[in-house]
Amino acid sequence: MSDITDAARAILAFNDRGGYTVPTDALYPFQWNWDSAFVSMGFATFNIDRAYQELERLIEGQWDDGMLPHIVFHVPSDTYFPGPDVWNTHHRHHKKPTTSGITQPPVFGMALRYIYEIALTEGREDVLARTRLLFHAALRSHRWWMKVRDPEKRGLVAILHPWESGSDNSPAWDEALARVSTITKTEICRQDTKHVSAAMRPHHADYQRFIHLVEVYRECKWDPVKQWSAAPFKVADVQMTAILARATADLIWIASHLNLLDEINELSTIHRILLDGLRGRWRNNLRGFVSLDLISGKDIQKPTQAYFIPLIAIELDTYQREAVQDEIERWCNGMIVGVPSTAPFSSDFESKRYWRGPVWAVINWLIVDGLCKNHLAELAAIIEGNTINAIERAGFCEYFDPITGEGLGGNSFSWTAAAYLVLRH
Ligand code: 9WN
Numbered sequence: 001m002s003d004i005t006d007a008a009r010a011i012l013a014f015n016d017r018g019g020y021t022v023p024t025d026a027l028y029p030f031q032w033n034w035d036s037a038f039v040s041m042g043f044a045t046f047n048i049d050r051a052y053q054e055l056e057r058l059i060e061g062q063w064d065d066g067m068l069p070h071i072v073f074h075v076p077s078d079t080y081f082p083g084p085d086v087w088n089t090h091h092r093h094h095k096k097p098t099t100s101g102i103t104q105p106p107v108f109g110m111a112l113r114y115i116y117e118i119a120l121t122e123g124r125e126d127v128l129a130r131t132r133l134l135f136h137a138a139l140r141s142h143r144w145w146m147k148v149r150d151p152e153k154r155g156l157v158a159i160l161h162p163w164e165s166g167s168d169n170s171p172a173w174d175e176a177l178a179r180v181s182t183i184t185k186t187e188i189c190r191q192d193t194k195h196v197s198a199a200m201r202p203h204h205a206d207y208q209r210f211i212h213l214v215e216v217y218r219e220c221k222w223d224p225v226k227q228w229s230a231a232p233f234k235v236a237d238v239q240m241t242a243i244l245a246r247a248t249a250d251l252i253w254i255a256s257h258l259n260l261l262d263e264i265n266e267l268s269t270i271h272r273i274l275l276d277g278l279r280g281r282w283r284n285n286l287r288g289f290v291s292l293d294l295i296s297g298k299d300i301q302k303p304t305q306a307y308f309i310p311l312i313a314i315e316l317d318t319y320q321r322e323a324v325q326d327e328i329e330r331w332c333n334g335m336i337v338g339v340p341s342t343a344p345f346s347s348d349f350e351s352k353r354y355w356r357g358p359v360w361a362v363i364n365w366l367i368v369d370g371l372c373k374n375h376l377a378e379l380a381a382i383i384e385g386n387t388i389n390a391i392e393r394a395g396f397c398e399y400f401d402p403i404t405g406e407g408l409g410g411n412s413f414s415w416t417a418a419a420y421l422v423l424r425h
Pocket of ligand 1: 023034035044070119165166167168192
């Protein structure tokens with residue numbers, strides 16, 4: 001085992017708060033949904049029980065209707081805004097702990113398959129009951145997605161808040177977010193810029209809109225049907241849909257192992273619907289997949305990493321495969337580390353600002369996985385190698401400047417450590 005692998009494990013231990021892992025100390029002091037799913041896979045490379053525990057602690061926050069919230073506030077902290085008092089979701093789920101009122105990409109099902117597969121190779125028959133319980137939690141959340149976030153049956157699931165996407169202030173949301181009012185009743189007490197330079201974070205007006213959206217949904221008392229009608233921001237997101245589709249395929253795999261025939265049928269229907277929806281979002285001229293703004297009815301053409309995420313779920317045809325390869329190579333041309341979260345030739349590109357250019361190790365992990373699935377192993381190996389090099393050079397930071405390779409955002413970041421462990425595994 002290398003020193004760097006040791007260091008990655010040490011970061012997960014340092015960020016462990018008792019069976020769940022915070023993304024990084026102070027900047028993100030709670031349990032985040034998709035961070036924990038990635039982190040559980042990192043744990044699975046050396047500690048299966050801890051991997052299961054990460055997911056078990058996450059579902060403590062699952063709502064009665066199946067939603068897996070984006071943050072679980074296990075223990076109070078005043079180093080992050082907005083905290084539980086701003087969300088005010090208490091009445092929506094009658095269990096402790098409190099949570100935020102929105103969700104995040106459902107990497108959970110992908111993680112469960114990953115850790116279950118490793119457990120099986122280790123001959124761990126004792127994980128069966130734990131796997132079954134987590135499988136049913138994931139299934140409930142996938143039902144929630146289909147019912148609540150695709151009520152008009154497009155085969156695409158929608159986000160009602162940029163924070164749900166995980167790519168918070170991506171240029172992809174600019175036009176849709178500009179329609180949202182900047183007026184808020186809540187005083188905005190940002191904590192993020194106390195930990196990280198403001199030049200790397202969203203602008204104040206973005207935060208005003210983020211909080212305005214929280215207030216709209218809070219006034220709906222977090223009722224999903226009311227939220228759908230009231231939402232001033234509503235985007236059918238290809239990245240989210242692709243992750244849901246892939247996680248659904250992974251749940252089908254688990255259900256086959258557990259011999260759950262009704263569940264296999266139900267999930268197979270969901271899978272087919274999502275793949276049909278995704279296939280319709282490919283654009284030849286852009287050489288990628290595009291999200292749909294459900295309020296304007298227009299394609300979101302901004303070139304972001306989301307263009308390529310559907311590869312984790314979809315088998316491309318030969319034409320698409322070549323187009324994607326060319327396009328990713330074009331985006332990475334001249335970069336020390338790709339894949340940038342916004343294309344470097346775009347006027348929105350900013351190499352250091354959140355989701356507007358920097359490289360995230362977990363996004364590369366998804367892209368590498370999608371390229372391998374689509375027989376583009378050579379390009380996958382290059383991106384994987386560059387990601388590992390970037391981490392070895394700059395450390396386990398939150399994200400990287402693609403032009404300089406500099407490490408940015410929070411330090412000692414859990415999902416970067418997890419990405420290292422999995423890509424090295
Ligand atoms: C809001 C924790 C999270 C990640 C997101 C990332 C960032 C939060 C924030 O940090 O979002 O959820 O306050 O900026 O964008 O992907 O899950 O690491």
